[in-house]
Ligand SMILES: [Ca+2]
């Protein structure tokens with residue numbers, strides 16, 4: 001299935017592609033889960049939190065296929081397995097990691113080929129990282145289609161109610177961007193899976209970004225521009241720095257690079273402007289968008 005976003009490349013996107021080409025050849029490339037019936041996780045072994053042990057597990061049947069997550073029976077390791085079996089019982093996909101979840105959208109057609117997929121969410125463990133989503137076809141040619149790795153959870157939603165799922169991903173490339181983890185600027189990437197390929201479709205959903213842009217502008221105006229420009233630098237006023245970065249990213253990820261750099265130039269101190277602009281571009285072009 002080819003969709004309209006493959007046929008139309010607006011001027012703003014061509015400018016973005018140009019920016020990323022300039023930076024180098026590699027340019028092109030949530031919410032916490034609630035423990036449910038289809039999840040394997042690390043739980044407490046006794047009354048205290050440590051030591052932990054793999055717990056949970058469950059099976060889901062879709063079109064004759066069986067998707068299962070289960071704890072590994074091994075006292076040496078804390079681990080979970082996910083296995084997808086064909087109607088004949090053959091293993092068509094298997095993976096293990098610290099935690100496993102069968103995403104609730106499993107059984108839907110996720111990639112537009114008219115056949116259902118299983119979506120397995122694997123968690124590596126650790127305070128801030130990492131999740132991998134495995135997309136497994138349950139159709140005529142069953143098996144792994146592709147995977148998506150990121151530092152944050154992915155939310156699945158049919159944003160424009162056209163029957164095709166969009167993926168809302170916080171691009172982990174901007175984690176710790178001149179900040180602590182909790183103060184990292186948020187960069188929303190909206191993706192769609194077409195066959196085996198992910199596409200950045202943020203420019204189709206500008207209204208979603210516009211809500212964040214209004215809030216960012218409101219906050220920045222409330223901070224008073226002379227104050228921002230006076231205080232801005234790499235070493236102080238982290239809140240203002242994060243807000244300007246987010247405003248720039250909201251325009252950039254929604255396919256409006258001219259407005260992104262106009263806003264950036266307007267708010268960011270001239271002293272650091274060129275350095276930070278290059279850093280933003282580097283992460284935007286060589287971050288998650290380059291890995292999809
Ligand atoms: Ca499909």
Ligand SMILES: [Ca+2]
Pocket residue numbers: 157158159160161162163164165166
């Ligand atoms: Ca949709």
